[in-house]
Amino acid sequence: MTDYGTTAADPANRPVQVNAWNGWDPLRHVVVGRADNAVVQAPEPAVRRDFPDDGFPLGTYGPMPAEMTAEANEQLDDFAAMLSRRGIRVDRPTPVDFNQQVGTPDWTQDTMSGCMPPRDLLLTVGNEILEATMSYRSRWYEYLCYRPLLQELFRSDPRMRWEAAPKPRLTDATYKPGFWDTYNSLPTDVQLARVRDYDLVLTEEEPLFDAADIARFGKDLFVQLSFVTNRSGHQWLKRHFPDHRVHAVTSTNTHPLHIDATWVPLRPGLVLHCGERLADAELMEFFRLNDWEIVEAVQPASWDHPPKLSYCSPWLAGNMLNLDQNTLCIEEKEVALADQLAGYGFEIVPVPFRAVGPFGGGLHCATFDIERDGTLEDYFP
Numbered sequence: 001m002t003d004y005g006t007t008a009a010d011p012a013n014r015p016v017q018v019n020a021w022n023g024w025d026p027l028r029h030v031v032v033g034r035a036d037n038a039v040v041q042a043p044e045p046a047v048r049r050d051f052p053d054d055g056f057p058l059g060t061y062g063p064m065p066a067e068m069t070a071e072a073n074e075q076l077d078d079f080a081a082m083l084s085r086r087g088i089r090v091d092r093p094t095p096v097d098f099n100q101q102v103g104t105p106d107w108t109q110d111t112m113s114g115c116m117p118p119r120d121l122l123l124t125v126g127n128e129i130l131e132a133t134m135s136y137r138s139r140w141y142e143y144l145c146y147r148p149l150l151q152e153l154f155r156s157d158p159r160m161r162w163e164a165a166p167k168p169r170l171t172d173a174t175y176k177p178g179f180w181d182t183y184n185s186l187p188t189d190v191q192l193a194r195v196r197d198y199d200l201v202l203t204e205e206e207p208l209f210d211a212a213d214i215a216r217f218g219k220d221l222f223v224q225l226s227f228v229t230n231r232s233g234h235q236w237l238k239r240h241f242p243d244h245r246v247h248a249v250t251s252t253n254t255h256p257l258h259i260d261a262t263w264v265p266l267r268p269g270l271v272l273h274c275g276e277r278l279a280d281a282e283l284m285e286f287f288r289l290n291d292w293e294i295v296e297a298v299q300p301a302s303w304d305h306p307p308k309l310s311y312c313s314p315w316l317a318g319n320m321l322n323l324d325q326n327t328l329c330i331e332e333k334e335v336a337l338a339d340q341l342a343g344y345g346f347e348i349v350p351v352p353f354r355a356v357g358p359f360g361g362g363l364h365c366a367t368f369d370i371e372r373d374g375t376l377e378d379y380f381p
């Protein structure tokens, strides 16, 4: 096990208090995902998986290789242990058998997916935990892995609001027919125009969003339109959080999937931006007008990462977990990024996490915060 060098009293009995308004307040209670039972999911209209060099060419599916799962779990467990030693309470999901057929009256899907990454499914805003709709049929039942925990939180914290967005039907009308037959072979400028105009795989049949497409900056929530979040999803969130300003944003990312490696809250007044994926002009202007500094992230350590069977990009480098306004957990090989952010006064906690990438993400993806000290603030008055 990696020695992170910091110890603190066992926080497992810390009383539950659901509370988190942003990505940087001091972290007190968090969930870390698990790689157990994860599968390369069976084909479905929302997404195309094609890993010809790694044993899963288009149309094939099945359990992730056992040694990859074991290695990812070791890194997840080490990360959880390090957070506990820092005095943060850590809870974990309850995996189910993901290699089974699931269905509703509208569809059947030959496998599920996994319970990494929790950030995609759950969003904490104040004392509310919201279950996102999700847009993959393979992830429709992922909430089951978190129900034991959510029930426990609900029992323990009388102030907790437990909400779930309307479960989507995910019929064929939810997806643009043939989208994946052509999209990946379009020229980059055409793809980017489609991202900007929001003409991607999802229709507007029903509201859809992943929680990881939402970046929390106190009173302002930024919702990225992506392969998994549509305009109706943004509208639903806007109506659901009437006391917030809920912005829809896009960026120059040909394959937008979650905002948390593109526009990353660091602390009040400072945001990390993946410069290859230019945020839309309106978003940049909004931050600059409010005197925020936008830090252009340095290049990731390797363009070969994430390795096989991963659907994330090398920009996962910026997918970090803030422990507070001064402390960032960053993947240990992302030394240039760590140096860049140390230059802004951050203490950097390097965390070995490469093996988790194929299971859906980095340190931010692999977590969701239940409690951070702090209150609702307006950072863009």
Ligand code: ABU
Residues within 6 Å of the ligand: 212, 257, 258, 259, 260, 261, 262, 312, 313, 314, 315, 316, 319, 360, 361, 362, 365
């Ligand atoms: N939530 C994962 C983001 C990965 C990426 O932007 O490449």
